[in-house]
Amino acid sequence: MEGMTSKERVFKAMNHEVPDRVPLFTFSMDPKFIKELGGGDAYKSFEVLGLDIFPIRSQTWCEGKPLLFSLRAEVPPEMRLSGGVFGGWEGIDEFGRVWKRGSYVGGVVKTEEDIEKYVPPLRLEERTNPAETKRIFERYDDKAFGLMSHAGPFGLTMESMGFENFFLTFMDNRPFIEKLLKARTDWFAGIAKYAGELGVHMVLMGDDVAFKGRTYISPQDFNDLAIPCYKQIVEEAGIPVIWHSDGYITPLLEGAIHAGLTGVQALEPAAGVDLGAVKKEYGDRLVLVGNVDCGWVLCQDDLQIVRREVGRCMSQAKEGGGYLLSDSNSLHAGCRTEAIVEMFRYAKEIGGYD
Amino acid sequence: MEILNEISENVVKGDAHVVAELVQGALNGGVHLQRIMNEGMVKGMTVIGERFKNNEIYLPEMMVAARAMNAGLDIIEPLMAKSNTSYVGKVVIGTVRDDLHDVGKNMVRIMFKGAGFQVFDLGIDVSPDEFVKAARDNDADLIAMSTLLTLTIPNMKETIKAIEGAGLKNETKIMVGGAPVTHNIADQVGADGYAPDCARAVERAKELLGLT
Structure with missing residues (x-):
């Protein structure tokens, strides 16, 4: 028996208290599921899945094309190789990332002039559409809302420079990296501050800083460079910030706590994140969101495998609150609809706190 | 041989300019390509690989080492086809x-x-x-x-x-x-x-x- 609204449930969990059951969340969903589950209406699909946090997207553009949030703008399959979200992106986006057939393929930022050119204007109202956002708040007034942007400062600095160029410049010309990182941080802090003014409850900051088995740069370098940026974003946001990153971020979690981040989402098991160990070490200071493997488990027809995975996550992280169930990255196009539905259904079934 | 050790050490340090100079110097001094390759560059990158595997270094350090190695390879690879030098595979x-x-x-x-x-x-x-x-x-x-x-x-x-x-x-x-x-x-x-x-x-x- 559920005794709380989504909003109450999420607030409790994020405050490391015990709600009625574990809240449910996903950072990003391929438009094919939005079409299948919500008839093309993103919020309807979140409702069908029973999610407790609804994302409000902060829009970005590539050559004038926005990110997809629903299938209102149909994109031919050949234009969406990396899944639907970046479908149709071709060329250079406003941050200096290069896209080909919806896939990231490099970055163009190399000079001081490029920093000026590829740190775009905030254009806050164009990015969020406050009137539409207000309607969504009213329509789903029991939900928690997060302003979602995958334009976090560190990942975007790497991507906009191109990875190899970034790593070499990191060794050859650290002040350039610091200058670009500072500009990206100021930009994201502007988005985060606006989130509070918009009336959402949290910022969902996408910032990929790691990959399978390791972080891109050493934890020490990350603490020196990126953690102060996160701290600035948290301070200027004035509302909780949940950090999404791909990869093995365990060595960075102490820094995340130091920065004041409220939680961390994804926690990819396939990249090496051990949810039980992370819960034990950081679970009382950091809200944990995710860890249901989306690389293999959610791509399976056998729903018993999905239930086993949800059960594992619950047994490792549910105790005492501070855990939100989510996939380990995103609900990408390779996932099975039935597996996604079962993940959230079963999470509701076993996620209660007695 | 001292010059081969220096090549290896400068691959590890990631100093492309020095590696190129040393490789050219070794060639001029008559050191066989295979030795420059194996005892210089491969030896240096083996150290890098081990350190990377053990999380002692990360991608930036690996990338500069690779750039240094490539500076040496740019000099010796064109010569390898004409010599009896072989790759590992x-x-x-x-x-x-x-x-x-x-x-x-x-x-x-x-x-x-x-x-x-x-x-x-x-x-x-x-x-x-x-x-x-x-x-x-x-x-x-x-x-x-x-x-x-x-x-x-x-x-x-x-x-x-x-x-x-x-x-x-x-x-x-x-x-x-x-x-x-x-x-x-x-x-x-x-x-x-x-x-x-x-x-x-x-x-x-x-x-x-x-x-x-």
């Missing part, structure tokens, strides 16, 4: 069809080169036929496939079928890797080997090729 590498990501694949390429392999990098979005052609044309010992996307894992299987269909399976080992790939998936698609990261990819390749 030949690797054809690429990101599978419909996947345009190349960061992971490039790191593996660097480590293979650093271990003394000749690497034929086919780039991204590589079709099964392109893998087969490159393996055949270059008499490859190993084909290494990468993907970042779960969606394109079936294309690894398709490529392996094409390799089998072309009669190359017995003479060429096949390795797969990438973010969504696991040991189980490698078995499912019919690969001979899998490694979770670029440092271990070289170790596994050497095992598969009987080089350890």
